[in-house]
Amino acid sequence: MLNRLKTHFATFLKKESNDPSQVVRSTLAFETLQAMAQVYNERQRELPVMPATIETMAWAYKQICQGEDPWTALGNFTNAWYGYAKHIRADLVSEPLTRPELETEHTHRWAAFCAASVEFLCERYGIACPDWVHDPCYILETAWWHTRQADDPSMRKRLVQMTPAPFARRNIFCSNRLFQNKYEVYEWIQEAIAQAMTNLAEIHHYARQKEISIHET
Amino acid sequence: MLLVAHAPRSTNDIDVFWIEEDAFQRTLNPLRESVQAITARYALNPDWFNYVAQMLMYDEVLIPDGKLWKRFGPLHIHVPTREYILALKIIAGRQKDLEDCAILLPQTTIRTRQQAQQVLNQYILPEGQENNAEQIENALRHLFEEREQ
Numbered sequence: 001m002l003n004r005l006k007t008h009f010a011t012f013l014k015k016e017s018n019d020p021s022q023v024v025r026s027t028l029a030f031e032t033l034q035a036m037a038q039v040y041n042e043r044q045r046e047l048p049v050m051p052a053t054i055e056t057m058a059w060a061y062k063q064i065c066q067g068e069d070p071w072t073a074l075g076n077f078t079n080a081w082y083g084y085a086k087h088i089r090a091d092l093v094s095e096p097l098t099r100p101e102l103e104t105e106h107t108h109r110w111a112a113f114c115a116a117s118v119e120f121l122c123e124r125y126g127i128a129c130p131d132w133v134h135d136p137c138y139i140l141e142t143a144w145w146h147t148r149q150a151d152d153p154s155m156r157k158r159l160v161q162m163t164p165a166p167f168a169r170r171n172i173f174c175s176n177r178l179f180q181n182k183y184e185v186y187e188w189i190q191e192a193i194a195q196a197m198t199n200l201a202e203i204h205h206y207a208r209q210k211e212i213s214i215h216e217t
Numbered sequence: 218m219l220l221v222a223h224a225p226r227s228t229n230d231i232d233v234f235w236i237e238e239d240a241f242q243r244t245l246n247p248l249r250e251s252v253q254a255i256t257a258r259y260a261l262n263p264d265w266f267n268y269v270a271q272m273l274m275y276d277e278v279l280i281p282d283g284k285l286w287k288r289f290g291p292l293h294i295h296v297p298t299r300e301y302i303l304a305l306k307i308i309a310g311r312q313k314d315l316e317d318c319a320i321l322l323p324q325t326t327i328r329t330r331q332q333a334q335q336v337l338n339q340y341i342l343p344e345g346q347e348n349n350a351e352q353i354e355n356a357l358r359h360l361f362e363e364r365e366q
Contacts, residue, residue: 023279023340024236028271032238036268039249043263051260071313075229079262146312147359148319155358162355175355177311182230182269189272204273208348 030198037193040186048084055080058095061114065100065107074117081121082183089127093118096132112138112170119166121179124214139170146174176216184211229262232270234280277345278305299325304340307333310352315359322360330361 053059060073080092097114100107115138122129149155159173167174188207197203235241252266283295303321306314327333337346337353346353 022282024282025279025342026234026236026271026275027238028275029238032235032241033272035242035245036272039245040264040267046263049256049260049263071316072229075313079229079264083262083264146315149359149362152363154363158355158358175310175312175315175359177314177352177355180311182264182267185269185273186267200276204348207273 030200034193037190041190050084054085056092056095057114057118058097061097064110070110078181082181094130109144112140113172116167116170116172120164143171143173180211180215230265230267233268234271277342277348279340300336301340304336307356308341308349308352310356315356318356318360330357333357
């Protein structure tokens with residue numbers, strides 16, 4: 001199998017250029033898009049491979065407290081939520097966060113962010129929201145602005161309008177693009193194809209509208 | 218990001234862009250088998266190798282050749298410029314992409330919103346800029362002070 005692959009790769013990976021900024025425009029036929037979506041569909045039918053550690057929100061927060069980059073920890077949780085553990089979503093968020101003995105502004109803020117994320121995701125995906133997220137300790141005393149322009153009043157106004165409610169209620173102000181992910185994109189493209197769409201622009205529009213309806217409203 | 222910008226975290230998947238469609242059609246089955254074998258061997262998330270970026274952005278972005286970084290037999294790995302990665306992250310526009318932009322930006326020569334727009338014009342097609350106008354506006358406002366406009 002590897003030899004077959006090598007032969008195929010060699011046909012198009014040998015091309016080299018001395019100009020890294022040289023650009024090409026890619027194309028995509030409907031048949032190729034369909035084949036890509038089909039690969040995903042077949043993978044979905046297989047039993048999910050559960051890792052030794054299930055990346056729950058409590059686990060993600062523990063990682064953050066231990067120094068992990070918050071977006072890596074939340075990204076791993078997201079892989080569980082949308083991927084291998086989507087059949088046990090309630091279990092991914094049921095366990096309350098374990099607060100560190102020495103709490104810092106960083107760990108307090110991210111605890112609030114994790115609680116807001118759980119409320120946001122449970123609401124969007126029809127999962128019963130666990131009570132622990134409503135603990136007042138997850139409401140920040142001072143606003144946390146997720147922007148480099150936190151001193152700019154117009155930027156603050158923009159974020160206040162944009163921030164999803166579970167975050168704003170906890171005094172966290174950020175983009176409304178938080179949990180967009182590849183898993184759903186595959187599913188929506190599959191849905192569009194199942195509805196007999198063959199025009200790629202139409203398929204993209206369908207996927208984009210689904211994304212907006214779930215994540216940005 | 219980890220390689221190009223020494224970011225504190227790595228991505229946990231590989232987004233594949235097929236330049237030659239017929240090569241994809243020819244390679245699909247052995248590639249699928251290879252990905253499955255590697256997934257099982259290293260207990261990876263099955264989506265560690267995916268085509269979502271291409272499915273969504275094939276008609277929105279240009280693809281630079283990049284600079285040859287490593288060769289592993291027939292596999293030649295080309296690394297794009299930081300500016301290109303920045304442009305893709307601007308149009309992706311999620312909160313974590315904005316955080317990545319803030320890491321990347323000081324490592325580029327881009328200092329103003331206008332310069333960032335020039336990079337977008339270089340790599341993102343007009344349709345792509347139109348489709349992602351809100352993300353672009355949000356990212357640029359996140360990265361640059363208003364008075365620079």
